[in-house]
Amino acid sequence: xxxxVVVGGSLAGLSTARALRDQGFDGHxxxxxxxxxxxxxxxxxxxxxxxxxxxxxxxxxEAADEDLHADWRFGIKATALDRSERRLDLSDGSSxxxxxxxxxxxxxxxxxPGTSRLAGAHxxxxxxxxxxxxxxxxxxxxxxxxxxxxxxxxxxxxARSLGLDVTxxxxxxxxxxxxxxxxxxxxxxxxxxxxxxELLCGVGVHGLTGSDRVTGVALADGRVVDADVVVxxxxxxxxxxxxxxxxxxxxxxxICDAFGATSLASVVAVGDCAAWYEPALGRHHRFxxxxxxxxxxAIAAASLLSGGTEFRxxxxxxxxxxxxxxxxxxxxxxxxxxxxxVEEGSTGDRDFLAVYRRGADPVAVLAMGHGRSFMRWxxxxxxxxxxxxxx
Amino acid sequence: xxxxxxxxxxxxxEVRRVEVEPPIAVFHTDEGELFAVDDMCTHQDASLADGWLxxxxxxxxxxxxxxxxxxxxxxxxxxxxxxxxxxxxxVDGVIHVRLSTAAPKLPPxxxxxxxxx
Numbered sequence: 383x384x385x386x387v388v389v390g391g392s393l394a395g396l397s398t399a400r401a402l403r404d405q406g407f408d409g410h411x412x413x414x415x416x417x418x419x420x421x422x423x424x425x426x427x428x429x430x431x432x433x434x435x436x437x438x439x440x441x442x443x444e445a446a447d448e449d450l451h452a453d454w455r456f457g458i459k460a461t462a463l464d465r466s467e468r469r470l471d472l473s474d475g476s477s478x479x480x481x482x483x484x485x486x487x488x489x490x491x492x493x494x495p496g497t498s499r500l501a502g503a504h505x506x507x508x509x510x511x512x513x514x515x516x517x518x519x520x521x522x523x524x525x526x527x528x529x530x531x532x533x534x535x536x537x538x539x540x541a542r543s544l545g546l547d548v549t550x551x552x553x554x555x556x557x558x559x560x561x562x563x564x565x566x567x568x569x570x571x572x573x574x575x576x577x578x579x580e581l582l583c584g585v586g587v588h589g590l591t592g593s594d595r596v597t598g599v600a601l602a603d604g605r606v607v608d609a610d611v612v613v614x615x616x617x618x619x620x621x622x623x624x625x626x627x628x629x630x631x632x633x634x635x636x637i638c639d640a641f642g643a644t645s646l647a648s649v650v651a652v653g654d655c656a657a658w659y660e661p662a663l664g665r666h667h668r669f670x671x672x673x674x675x676x677x678x679x680a681i682a683a684a685s686l687l688s689g690g691t692e693f694r695x696x697x698x699x700x701x702x703x704x705x706x707x708x709x710x711x712x713x714x715x716x717x718x719x720x721x722x723x724v725e726e727g728s729t730g731d732r733d734f735l736a737v738y739r740r741g742a743d744p745v746a747v748l749a750m751g752h753g754r755s756f757m758r759w760x761x762x763x764x765x766x767x768x769x770x771x772x773x
Numbered sequence: 774x775x776x777x778x779x780x781x782x783x784x785x786x787e788v789r790r791v792e793v794e795p796p797i798a799v800f801h802t803d804e805g806e807l808f809a810v811d812d813m814c815t816h817q818d819a820s821l822a823d824g825w826l827x828x829x830x831x832x833x834x835x836x837x838x839x840x841x842x843x844x845x846x847x848x849x850x851x852x853x854x855x856x857x858x859x860x861x862x863x864v865d866g867v868i869h870v871r872l873s874t875a876a877p878k879l880p881p882x883x884x885x886x887x888x889x890x
Contacts, residue, residue, distance in 0.1 A: 393850075423851045425836070440881060445853045673837050676849060702835060709835060754823050757834050761825065 383481045383648070383687065384409040387470055388452075389460045390486030391415025392424070393672065394653025396443055397679025398484045399450055405683055411452040412478050414470070416459045416487075419509050420444060425672060427512040428536035429704055433543060434516060438509065460487065463628040465646045482686045485625070485636055485644070485651040489618035489670065494528065494590060502596040503612045506533060518611045519544055526550075526599045526609035528587050530557035530571055532703045534615030538579050539705040541611075548579040549607050551599060555584035561701075562712065563722055566736055566748055569729045573706045576732070582607075620655040620668060632657075635668035642682035643689075652682040662698075662715055671701045698746070698763045708732060711753070713760045714746025726752050735759070777868040780807075790822040791870070795877050797859060798822035799868060800842055802829060808842035809859035809870045816852035817880045854878050 386402060388395045391413050399413055415421075421443040430436035459473040463483065470478045491505035502522075504515045515537075519525065525541045527534040530552035538548045558567030574581040586602035590612055598608045622632040630644055631637045635657030642650040642658060653675040657668040677697075700713040719738035727734035727750075735755050738746035744763060749756035775793055783789055783801045790812050791797050798812035798821050806829065812822050814833040821840070825832040829842045838852035845855040857878055860871040 397849075425851075436881075442853070443850050445847070676837070700837065711835075753819075753834050757823055757825060 383407070385412075385480040386410075386482040386484065386686065387412040387414065387478050387480040388484040388486060389414050389470065390484075390488055390653065390655070391417055391421050391454070391456070392486070392488055392653070392675075393421070393443065394488070394655075394675040394679060395484065395486035396421045397676045398486060398650075398652055398682050399452060399679075401680040401683035402484075402687065403450055404680070405687055407683075407687055409481075411450065412455065412480065413450075413452050414455045414458055414460055414472065414478070416457065416473075417508065418457045420454075420456075422509055424507070425704075427509065428506055428533055429540055431509070432506075432512050432516055432519075432537065432540045441509075459624070461624055463625055463630075463649075465628065465649060482648045483650075484682060484686065485649065485655060486653045487621040487624070487655045489620045489654040491614065491618050492616045493614055494587065494616070497590050497596075497614070500590060500592060500596050501594055502592070502610060503590055503614065505614050506537060507618070515611070515613065519546060522546060522611040524549075524609050525611045525613065526607050527613045527615055528599060529615035529617070530554075530574075530581060530583070531615050531617070532558075532561070532701075532705075534613065535571070535574070536703060536705050537613050537615065538574060539577070542577055542579055542706075546611075549609075550574055550579060550581045551585060551587055551601065551607065552581065552583045553586045557581065557583055561716060562748060563716055563719065563738065565722055570710055570750075573708065573732065577706050618654065618670065622655055635666075637666055639685075641685040642678060643685045648686065650682040650686045652678050663717060669699060671699055673700050696764050698760065700760065708750050709753075711749045711756050712746065713756075714738060714744075714763050716746050718745040722748075726755055775870045775872060777809075777870055779867050780863050781866065783868065786826065788822045788826065789868075790820065793872065795879070796820075797870060797872070798831075799861065799870060800826055800831065802826065802842070804828070807861040807863070807868060809861045810840070810842060810845060811857045811859075811877050811879075813856075813879060814838055814852060815847075815854040815856055815878045815880055821856070 388399050423441045426436050426441045462471040491507045497503040525546045525548045527538045527550045530550050542548050556564040557571040588600040588602050590596050591598040596612050598606045600606050620635045636651035638658045640659045642652050657666040660667045698714045703710045718740045722738045724734050724736045733751040735749040735752040747759035777799050785803050789799045796812040799809045816838050819835040821831050823834045832839045839849035840856050845858040859873050862869050
């Protein structure tokens with residue numbers, strides 16, 4: 383393999399590009415990014431960077447002296463993949479022909495319908511999104527966050543620290559039930575009330591009010607919550623539309639094997655746009671975790687270069703969220719759990735460790751504080767075999 | 774020289790934090806090697822002694838930055854700056870650390886709350 387193109391210049395694309403070089407690929411490497419910035423770290427975009435406490439230089443992912451000897455193309459989208467001719471078409475009308483391709487196009491935040499031209503109505507995914515939101519928060523007084531997931535919660539926390547009145551609206555009766563389960567989701571979501579943020583659960587959003595600029599959020603029950611800034615934290619969809627016609631299956635992420643290989647030869651996919659086969663779950667799954675985007679680059683690179691001989695780590699998924707001065711850590715497979723027990727501290731003190739089990743077997747762990755015990759549990763989960771759920 | 778503890782008290786796979794200024798972490802790897810580094814991630818204030826040791830690599834317990842204990846080099850982001858390493862020796866069965874005279878590389882947030890609003 384003499385030429386490789388990486389589509390996507392964020393964590394997954396950069397990690398794969400680094401791994402390709404680490405694993406000995408010395409051919410021509412192109413990296414196409416639809417961003418106008420060099421690779422940067424996204425987690426601070428809802429926290430320190432949004433608060434104005436971290437700079438663009440501080441959140442850069444590359445070291446100052448790093449050089450992958452790659453041909454970087456910024457501000458350009460991929461528009462089509464034609465592997466019969468090994469060709470990638472780009473939004474500037476040019477194309478790149480390469481022996482191998484890495485698909486790392488990430489995901490885009492969902493918006494409420496009809497809000498794309500409404501001033502003050504934000505989503506948060508990119509550095510530019512965060513800057514634009516920061517500008518609005520600095521002059522705003524009332525923020526409504528639609529969606530009580532981790533992004534929404536972190537934005538609420540940051541905005542509260544900047545002095546805004548904040549309301550979070552969540553359609554589900556059980557906030558964070560997906561990632562944490564209903565019981566622990568309720569515990570973590572109670573941080574909002576602790577810090578003077580109102581959380582409305584079990585009420586859908588009808589739409590946003592305002593003609594040029596947002597004035598509020600209209601709820602499904604007829605109420606309107608006034609707002610001069612709104613953030614929509616209602617999930618993402620993988621950036622795979624451009625692959626229509628490529629022959630790749632991508633209902634919710636590009637379907638890959640357990641090592642990132644797609645159904646097309648010499649094409650791998652990694653990060654938020656990819657649904658790898660997960661042996662622990664017995665099905666394909668699209669992880670949106672930062673750690674998955676970083677760690678799987680090495681596996682995808684090995685798949686591309688040598689057909690997937692790179693050791694696949696047995697480490698369970700891990701993610702964290704920093705909000706209201708606390709770090710929330712989670713590791714494992716929530717889908718496998720049928721019980722959860724607080725084993726250290728107390729949820730009322732916002733200082734605890736809880737273990738999720740399937741039968742008697744631990745399958746996941748959640749902690750606020752208790753970092754040392756949390757790490758012990760994470761290591762223990764890595765050696766455990768997760769029993770497959772019988773559907 | 775900082776006297777850490779008898780080698781027999783630090784099993785392979787274990788770590789000992791030493792409260793000097795700034796604190797250091799002394800690792801005994803599963804392969805039997807000893808390493809000492811500053812006990813603070815260069816990305817954000819977190820104790821590497823609480824991290825995940827695998828081979829000669831330590832992963833920060835919070836945001837998963839990885840460092841090579843042999844050189845201090847960053848193996849994986851979000852950290853970009855290496856950790857400071859110290860020389861370790863075993864004298865009469867006791868672990869000693871000679872503290873580096875290089876300037877420590879502390880995270881931007883050290884001492885002040887940062888990524889938490």
